[in-house]
Amino acid sequence: MHTEPLGDRAVLIRLGDPADDGTRRRARAAHAQLKRNLVPGVIEIVPAAATIAVFYDPAISPYATVSNAVAALLTDLDAAPLESPRTVEVPVVYGGEHGPDLQYVAERSGLTIEEAARLHASGQYEVEMIGFAPGFGYLRGLDPRLTMPRHESPRTAVPAGSVGIGGSRTGVYPLESPGGWRIIGRTPLVLFDPARDPAALLTVGDRVTFRPITAAEFHELERAAQ
């Protein structure tokens, strides 16, 4: 683990290679440890896959104070307590009008549409990072056959709840936004609601599974969510 300045108001903690499961676990443990222990001057803590940014006020604590305090808290991460990750189940209607790129994904992976949807739904995913947009979780664990290039020209409006594949990651667009991922389905689940606390449904480290539903179930669940 080492620390470095991230501009003049944040410390960046690096824990290693994000592809390594142990590193990511240590990063979750580090984040939990920092949240449990108050460091003077610290305003906010932002985790990524294997890095954590600690925002601080230089008028309260200089860089060295924050970085030393952080290092002292993170000495034995393998032994640090960490809650078991929770699992979030995401109901998805695959294909049709809700998954305009499922055909493309199937063709590229040499599967039928049904096989491609089933392969995606059978995955065990981990939220690697929240970023790009409020509530947007990058999910790792995609079957390599489903790795897909992004659109050359992103769509200008991907509907909220759209489930997509970008490179080797999958995820759900929480809000309508432009997007370049291949859209294979849609969930009625609300991934981000600024009026809710917490606003984002997913947190780093959560496990995610997808449960296929029919279009009729989608409409019913969507109506119920309103």
Next chain:
Amino acid sequence: MSLHVLSAGLLTTVQDLGRSGHQHEGVTPGGAMDPVALRIANLLVGNAEGDAGLEITLAGPRLRVDAPSLVAIAGARLSPSIDGVPIPEWHSILVPAGAVISFGAAASGCRAYLAVAGGVDVPTVLGGRGTDLRARFGGVHGRALREGDVAPVGAQSALAARIAAGIAAGSAGAARWGVGPSMIPAYSRDPAVRVLLGAHAEAIGSAARAALGSEPFRIAADSDRMGYRLDGPQVESESFDAGVVASEPVVFGTIQVPPGGRPIVLMADRQTTGGYPVYAHVISVDLPLLAQLRPGDRLRFRETSLKEAHRLYLARERAIVRLRAAIAERVA
């Protein structure tokens, strides 16, 4: 009391100093692009520094005030007037009920801040009152102001009432109720902006680093509150696969080197994480200089140290504390 929007201007949004505590949910802190201008405008009207005001971009709105108010405008010089009479920026100004605040030619800078005593009193969402344009929440319905909008204003503070009374009693000249030039950031159309080197300053290669640290760049037309794209010498990073790195947290002022040769400076509404190589980060005290650049303006980057960045930061904070005390003392 309320502000009635008679015409909206180019891009007028409710902004405060941003929301903290939600970046882990992917929510941008947002807030005023020029936080110093907003803070000073707020102090001039007896507000807390972080009260919400209006961020006004280039072409300003026309606003009617429906009760006597105390206002201040700071940041860009966009030719403000009250009922057609020009008023100075960086001053506390009394506005009678029914008066119209309007703006004219954009004389210099890009973004002006209108603070009104009591603050713009829209609901707090995720710890802030500012407008998140991309996620469409906060401010007035999560969007820029439109003609017909009514922005509610909170109750003015006791300090505001004393400032207003002092102005109305008005024996001294108007200059008494303004801040001196030493408080105003060194805005320029061609600034040398100081930066702290970032994680990939070496890895992008010496040619890229040399170009970024010395060449002039122009703010491109496709620049906005999320980020400024820079035109100028092509800057390509030498050593990354497809020009990306694992995504990491970024900050307001992070300078990225994406594939394609045009560097990006992340601004107030930046995403919370980024996957492009990072050359450097603009120091906090120079963020207001960035905020006042228009498309077509130029800038250069100049490498500095964390020690210097903090020295400047502390000096600015102390100056603002002294200003707050001076205002209170003047009307005590």
